[in-house]
Amino acid sequence: MRVxxxxxxxxxxxxxxxxxxTSATADRQPILDALRSVREPLAVSVxxxxxxxxxxxxxxxxxxxxxxxxxxxxxxxxxxxxxxxFFQVLFGSDxxxxxxxxxxxxxxTEIAWHRAPLAVPPREDDVTASAxxxxxxxxxxxxxxxxxxxxxxxxxxxLHSFTGILSRVEPDRALSLVVRLESDTDFTLHQYELAAxxxxxxxxxxxxxxxxxxxxxxxxRAGSFLATVAELMDLAVAGLPAPQSRCYVHDAQENTxxxxxxxxxxxxxxxxxxxxxTPLLDTxxxxxxxxxxxxxxxxTGKKVxxxxxxxxxxxxxxxxxxxxxxPNWWFQAVLNxxxxxxxxxxxxxxxxxxxxxxxxxxxxxxxxxxxxxRRPAPPKSPRSMDIPSTGTLAASPFGSPIPWPQKYSAxxxxxxxxxxxxxxxxxxx
Numbered sequence: 037m038r039v040x041x042x043x044x045x046x047x048x049x050x051x052x053x054x055x056x057x058t059s060a061t062a063d064r065q066p067i068l069d070a071l072r073s074v075r076e077p078l079a080v081s082v083x084x085x086x087x088x089x090x091x092x093x094x095x096x097x098x099x100x101x102x103x104x105x106x107x108x109x110x111x112x113x114x115x116x117x118x119x120x121x122f123f124q125v126l127f128g129s130d131x132x133x134x135x136x137x138x139x140x141x142x143x144x145t146e147i148a149w150h151r152a153p154l155a156v157p158p159r160e161d162d163v164t165a166s167a168x169x170x171x172x173x174x175x176x177x178x179x180x181x182x183x184x185x186x187x188x189x190x191x192x193x194x195l196h197s198f199t200g201i202l203s204r205v206e207p208d209r210a211l212s213l214v215v216r217l218e219s220d221t222d223f224t225l226h227q228y229e230l231a232a233x234x235x236x237x238x239x240x241x242x243x244x245x246x247x248x249x250x251x252x253x254x255x256x257r258a259g260s261f262l263a264t265v266a267e268l269m270d271l272a273v274a275g276l277p278a279p280q281s282r283c284y285v286h287d288a289q290e291n292t293x294x295x296x297x298x299x300x301x302x303x304x305x306x307x308x309x310x311x312x313x314t315p316l317l318d319t320x321x322x323x324x325x326x327x328x329x330x331x332x333x334x335x336t337g338k339k340v341x342x343x344x345x346x347x348x349x350x351x352x353x354x355x356x357x358x359x360x361x362x363p364n365w366w367f368q369a370v371l372n373x374x375x376x377x378x379x380x381x382x383x384x385x386x387x388x389x390x391x392x393x394x395x396x397x398x399x400x401x402x403x404x405x406x407x408x409x410r411r412p413a414p415p416k417s418p419r420s421m422d423i424p425s426t427g428t429l430a431a432s433p434f435g436s437p438i439p440w441p442q443k444y445s446a447x448x449x450x451x452x453x454x455x456x457x458x459x460x461x462x463x464x465x
Contacts, residue, residue, distance in 0.1 A: 063246040067213050070167035070204040074145050075236055078122050081112035084355060086371040087308055087316060088127065090134070093366040100368075102308040103316060105129040105141070107225065107371065109356065111266075118153035122146065123262035127371060128173070128225045133311070136187070141225040142172030143232070146262040163259040168286070170201040171228070171235055174216065196222040200235040205285045207258050209250040212288035215242050247288040255283035255290050264293050265329070269346055272298040272327055273354050290334035297328045304345060304358065306372050317375055321357050323348050 085108045091100025107127030114120035128141020146169075151162045174197035175186060190196055195218045203212040217238050223231035259267070264284040271280060278298040284291055301324040308317040324345045331340045343360040347353050359371040 063211050063248050066204040066211050067202055067246055068240070070169075070202055071236060071239055073147050073167045074169040074202070078110075078124065078145070079112050079115050080110045083108055083110045084377050085374040086127065086359070087374050088129065089308065089370045089372065090129075091368045091370070093368075098368065101135070101311075103310050104134040105225070106374070107141075113154050117149075119150045121148045121150060121154055121263075123148075123266065125262065126225060126228055130226070131224055138183070138187070139222055139224055140173050140175055142170065143225070143228050144168065144170045144262065146260050148259055148263045161257055161259070163257070163263060164207070165258050166205045166260045166263065168201070168203045168205075168260050169232075171232060172199050173197075173223075174199045190222070194220060196220070198223070198231070198235065200239055201287060202239055203260070203287060205258050205260055207256045209248065210254075210285040210288045211249075212247045213239060213242065213244060214247075214287065215239055215244055249285060249288040249290070255285055257283055257285070260284055261286050261291075261293070261331075265344075268293065268295045268329070269327065269344065269354060269356075271295075272325055273346060273348055278327075292332045292334065294330050294332070295327055296330055297326075299326045300324070301326050301345060306358070308372060317372060321345075321347065321352070324357065
């Protein structure tokens with residue numbers, strides 16, 4: 037029997053649209069499952085709070101301001117499932133403290149399901165699946181002028197842009213949904229608990245396509261970014277030498293996280309001050325490990341660099357006491373462990389926290405859509421030798437510099453083990 041061409045075309049149309057709808061439904065269900073998982077209440081086992089310092093490079097030295105933002109790292113397990121572990125980070129500027137009331141921040145929640153209960157020491161690559169939810173104040177500005185333009189545009193429109201990402205990673209496939217949210221409320225990092233449900237509902241009703249990655253040769257690890265950083269930190273603190281690399285999938289895109297170096301730091305002095313020069317923190321951390329990381333996007337080759345200084349003994353063993361991030365040669369951000377967390381001389385406080393994020397601000401959003409490549413820093417790489425141990429680094433944790441005021445209070449140091457503190461003022465960029 038011959039079929040008329042028009043009927044054949046119609047038959048093929050319905051066949052392929054039916055297959056497409058089935059595939060779309062199959063992709064969306066795991067995303068909805070991931071959404072349900074990240075919406076569930078999390079039982080926090082340990083939490084560490086941080087103070088953010090922002091700095092800019094003025095020719096031959098760094099100048100900056102402490103206490104322009106803050107954040108936390110949390111880690112815990114599920115009371116309902118002993119195999120379920122979660123990591124949560126939130127960092128950004130505080131508009132009540134930051135220059136020009138800049139409001140740029142982001143948060144990430146990652147859930148990892150292990151093969152065995154977490155009471156049993158986990159084996160490498162024992163994560164069977166993971167889910168990730170990221171929420172950030174959207175910003176595309178890569179310079180002070182561009183960010184000032186964004187701020188002006190926000191004020192004129194009375195609308196504020198936020199971006200959310202929801203993903204699910206399994207050994208044989210990865211799925212991701214990215215949505216934008218326009219809000220008449222300019223949520224700050226202190227309002228995350230109010231803002232997250234708004235984004236959850238927006239994602240639930242979104243009709244945007246789901247990105248998928250299911251190629252045969254893709255990274256087969258089911259752990260996402262935060263769990264991967266935690267794994268490499270644990271290995272470094274346990275004595276495994278660098279370099280060490282692990283692949284991971286973020287936003288349904290492949291990346292490689294490499295621990296490039298792990299160098300001992302005998303002493304790290306940290307001194308932070310509030311805007312009125314009131315001391316916020318004056319302490320010295322002994323016996324740390326300085327861990328230099330780089331995350332590389334497989335397709336584009338773009339790299340994101342960050343450094344974590346982790347404790348090696350006592351209550352600070354495995355705890356990130358300082359996180360450094362520099363998206364370009366002139367802008368830095370430093371996150372220092374805030375007072376009230378375990379101090380170097382306190383008795384063992386229990387479960388240590390080994391973190392992950394592409395910084396840090398790109399830390400927990402390391403993929404192509406959320407990362408900003410670091411530009412070469414003249415005359416040398418903007419690693420720890422450029423960064424004073426008096427603690428201060430600044431960049432918008434999510435890829436965009438924070439506009440700086442016309443005056444700076446500068447803290448200068450020659451290296452990670454020696455400090456020399458001074459103050460000065462200089463014109464802004």
